[in-house]
Amino acid sequence: MKMEAGDAVVFPVNQNTRQDKGSSYSILAGHLRRFNELGLLLNSFLLSRLDEGSGVEAALSANNARYHKTCRLRYNKTKLDKAEKRHLKIGADEKEEVVARKRTRYLSRPSSTETKHHEVKCFFCGEAPGSAGLHEAATFQLDSRVRSCALILDDMDLLTQLNAGDMVAQEAKYHRNCLLNLYNRARKIKEMAGKGTDDEHAIAGLAFAELVVFIEEAHMDDETSPVFKLADLAQLYTSRMEQLGVKHEGRVHTTRLKQRLLAHFPNMCAQHQGRDVLLAFNEDLGDALAKACELDRDLDAVHLARVPKL
Structure with missing residues (x-):
């Protein structure tokens, strides 16, 4: 020390x-x-x-x-009390996961041969279980919180792993200390942002979180099937960053922004249309295509009406 x-x-x-x-x-x-x-x-x-x-x-x-x-x-006792509260919080999450595991039925399970040859590692650090052992992710609440932390920290490695699917589906396992460390790092970034820091990293996380809220609100509207243009989302993200006091010298890295969005929304897909990249939720694709076809029919009718009579 x-x-x-x-x-x-x-x-x-x-x-x-x-x-x-x-x-x-x-x-x-x-x-x-x-x-x-x-x-x-x-x-x-x-x-x-x-x-x-x-x-x-x-x-x-x-x-x-x-x-x-x-x-x-x-x-001292103050530090001990705080440490025990954090320990109880992690313990409660793990207890909830144990209950969820008992209720969860997986469609497929690896065979004993596959399990024998498959080396289980921590989802966060990539290390073997060790003496501490590994805990299995079994609740979507845990997956959601980990995604939020990854977004706040702008951890591209973790976001890439999460892009493969939620932690429950991946049967992710982790060290308790690794999970606690992730929570603590994200909490520090949020505290820094709350104190009005000029830390660009923290502000970028806040701007991205607001962009996520914007997309979620649009998706919750039952009367629309939103399709987002990546360039427009990048412009919103840049504008919010500037409002928070961070100015970009160049353009926002749209490919990286797309990867972060796809990592946060596993049910979202990206489609290329010429030079544009369109983002839409899988369940909205059918409605969006139907509306596009309906618009095409309306345009065809307008064009036919303009054809001079022979």
């Missing part, structure tokens, strides 16, 4: 009596054990090395242990 200059090494605050001193060591030992159970101690901090056979508390007391104030603050 990096220490600030002048950070003194001190005894426990309560050292007036042997009982007070022991109480301080007891509290510290309890906090350290809980942080260790949550997997939040530094990798270089091996709690087992503090145990000389009679427990951590006894070892601290026997050696009149001292510590830096900043180190003690790192493992």
Whole structure:
């Protein structure tokens, strides 16, 4: 841990009596054990090395242990309470996934031979399960939240993986710490944006989120079958970025914008019409084509009406 200059090494605050001193060591030992159970101690901090056979508390007391104030603050009760709340949140998500897995029936399952030869890796870091093990994604709420985080972070690698389908369909598995790390990184970006930062990365995420809301609202209108021109969406995105204080020197990378939109909307497809790229939802294609044919018939009737009578 990096220490600030002048950070003194001190005894426990309560050292007036042997009982007070022991109480301080007891509290510290309890906090350290809980942080260790949550997997939040530094990798270089091996709690087992503090145990000389009679427990951590006894070892601290026997050696009149001292510590830096900043180190003690790192493992105080406030930090522990926040860590446990985050842990409970992740645990609740996983419990919901377990229930969902019991209700979910997959149309096809890999054979035992395929499973044996298929190496399972974490969806986020690509590493093997390790001692922590992997958890399986089984709820669409988890998939939706991961997509939102990927959009906020503008993580193209993750968006590309999500473009292959939702995490449930992909039977994605992940380390709990990887998921928590994703949530924390996205939360920091949102907090930065909320404080009015000029961070272009955060503002780009907000502008894209508003573009997604615009598309969703158009899609929810039952009376229309929206077809979006990529160039128009790029213009909306650029305009919103400029309103938020970020000006682009050149044009927005439309191909990248298209990939991000397709990653967020798995049921959307892109069609090329000349130099234009059109985006539409799969379920709206039929209505859009029908309306296009109806418009063509109207135009044909107009042209026929203009033909001079022979």
